[in-house]
Amino acid sequence: MLKISLDRINELFEAISASQTLYIPTDREDGAAEYRKYESGMKLSNALNTVRSAKDFFFPQTENLVDFKMEGKNIEVIDIRKESEDFVIFGARACDARSFTILDKVFLAEPVDSYYKTRREHGTVVTMACTRPSETCFCGVFGIDATAPEGDAACWSDGESIFFEAHNEKGKKFIDSISSLLEDGDTAKLEETREKTRAILKKLPLAGLSTESFGGERMMEHFNSEKWGELSESCLGCGTCTFVCPTCQCYDIKDFNTGHGIKRFRCWDSCMYSDFTKMAHGNPRLTQLERFRQRFMHKLVYFPANNNGEFGCVGCGRCLSKCPISMNIVKVMKALEVK
């Protein structure tokens, strides 16, 4: 397997970033990790994951969709779209890699979202296998193997070197582009590392979580569950879970008058927000219970109903760490489990 020694990783980053934009997870001064555009000397984070997911790269929090010029009674529509430039996301975890295939099911379904598509086409996802899963991890519950992440190419660390493997043409092209830095390496120690990680994955406190009670077939049973009241009673109605979630993709469209034209924006929205379904003549989800229920029903029931049983959660655990009141999908799944 092709590898590079860990102490040469910045040489690798320099080589990649010489030809295209490279994003890597790096530590902020407050200790949290986030994806940043690589600049010389930037250090790859050792953190398990970033606070914000990697969905931003394909579905940014805010983006300009189209511009308008208004003149008298006339309107000019200005298509401001441009082809994305090539870029590499290095170090995405298995959970985030899976989230892209979930987002694909929404944005690449007809009619294809061209904004998302161009970024998806131009982005190369290089994943990094996990070696230190956290207590909040439960990707295995959704059939994700943290030691064998998806992505265009994947890499593994054995503590000394990083090993590479391509999963498709784009991944091959990526590895070819850095092949001069790579050498053939023995994977014995890597196999050992992977084995250790697999053992940890089995021991994770949430490893036993079951999805069996969920899916499209139990829609009304779960919708009408009496548990929602208790589960949602202390929900603040904020958007933290939604915005750190790698698969949440609801959005709003807004116009902004710059004074010399109108910009139409798309931005992340949250079904947890009180105005999400508000219309001029009323709101079908008046209480936080209904809004809270929507978010979890969508991930556990509605999404699988429309996507051959695939759930809208990848078990990354971000909502577990970040919800201000520690309410999350794991607690919902446990409460709604049909025994």
Place this chain on the structure above:
Amino acid sequence: MQEAMINRAKQLLADGTVNRVIGWKRGEFVYDVTPAIFETAEELDAEFVYDDFTAANVSKYLVKECKKEGKILAFLKPCDTYSFNQLTKEHRVVRDNVYIIGIPGGPKLDAEKIKAKGITGILGAKNDNGTFVIETLYGEEKMPYYEALSTKCESCKSKKHVVYDELIGDDGEVLESDRFDMVEKLENMSAQERYDFWREQLSKCIRCNACRNVCPACTCEKCVFDNPDSGVENKAPADSFEENMFHIIRAFHVAGRCTDCGECSRVCPQNIPLHLLNRKFIKDINSLYGNYQAGEDTTSRAPLNDYKTDDCEASIVHERGVE
């Protein structure tokens, strides 16, 4: 403490003083607790928790809860009582519908501070004479206990309960805290340094509104930023400065009403030190109008709603920064 609280709650439920209790419920992990309502002794026994991680201030929930049938028992930490008093003063809670038991406060811990040390896979934790011993998936880890303190508890302003019906444990004193040190440090920066500091911090904002939604001073029925007809409702920042402004505007809005409970910074998923904005206002109000602590009582007039002939002139530009 937890046991004494459960026992007293059970008594008050049994004798009909209250029909429910607001407290905290145990979650999946040692650090993970959720504010919750308990209606029976069985629920209290099974799930009620009060420990190092019960940092959440439950005062704001009482705005909604006190409108329901019957009296509710609330366990309030000293800092939480300031929030409650302020809500009483603003007529947002009905004092008579809440039975308050004052409980000793923190310091409370923040799991994020542990994780920031690179300690992951947390399965258990205990304080061993100032050393925090953490059991993890990867073996035992140790760190100084005080380094796991929640930011809001790092510079505690008061151990005194300003409102209660009864106390469990002793009441404390208002403390001399160093809570304005960082504000002073920021004031002493050059304008550019200060600007860079806040741009760096506030640019991390993901506009999740957790700070606003948890804030006991933010109890508008309908926030202007949630009102599509307000013209400023915005989830899409039109430019990168907008969410910066959101926090500054919010700080203005709660000026003189913020009790410095620290919940905004505690819940921020991006670790933005939002409390520093509020502390700046508190510090300015103290120096311009004399010391004032929001929530200290329910009757005094707040400096910003009170006119006195010797108030400082609105046009006076206070000395700010070194430039």
Place this chain on the structure above:
Amino acid sequence: MNNDALIPYIGVVTDIRQDTPDVKTFRVVSPEGGKVFEHMPGQCAMLSIPGVGEGMFSITSSPTNKDFMEFSIKKCGCLTTWLHAMDVGQQITIRGPYGNHFPVETELKGKDLLFIAGGIGLAPLRSVINYVRDNRSDYGDVQIVYGSRSKDDLVDYKEIIDEWMADEGIEVNLTIDNPQEGWDGHVGFVPNYVKELNPSINKTVLICGPPIMIKFTLAGLKELGFTETQVYTTMELRMKCAVGKCGRCNIGSKYVCKDGPVFRFDQLDELPDEY
């Protein structure tokens, strides 16, 4: 790059009719003349005034009309207020057509049809009614029960009187909520009127109106012996993208913008009651 569903076309408003005190009907063509796009009865379009807002509106004209599209719009929010204030010649943006449509070519074909509408609820049904009138031989008897608060609030009143009522084989039953000078027709609410009319239960029903009207009318129809599988309605929820992605109109496993807005009542029964 291919055109994106979110990038709209330009439409020109060539005619504005004041239908009722708060409903206007707008005629829209493309700047080059002719329709901006083709549609089926029951489908919708997103109309927008950039800087003001964008909203989903039912296309009220029939696809058989080859020259223009029409939208009957009630003034109730920011965007609709703006639309009501504009003059002929104004350009708007338009994208669509969105959603499914009434099954005029399949399930409705050859059937006796009963249209029931309340207030602005006539707007989406008008497209079907005129489609049926223009393909008269494909359908059986047509009965229209339409009610509003007052005579002045009956949308498309002139077209109803001059065209629909003049057609062979179309029975039009109008009603208003309260007695009014100059009205010698039926007075009373739609649900009761439908029961009084006692329509034959082999009819297929298309209903649209305020939720409360739909609720009671449906109950009345069931009493008369109708089943949910023969009643269609069209729904309205807040929408932003109109292409099943933004998540706003998601109810259960359905997206109203894509899987609806037309539903049969037995289909709605299988969904959470969040509309």
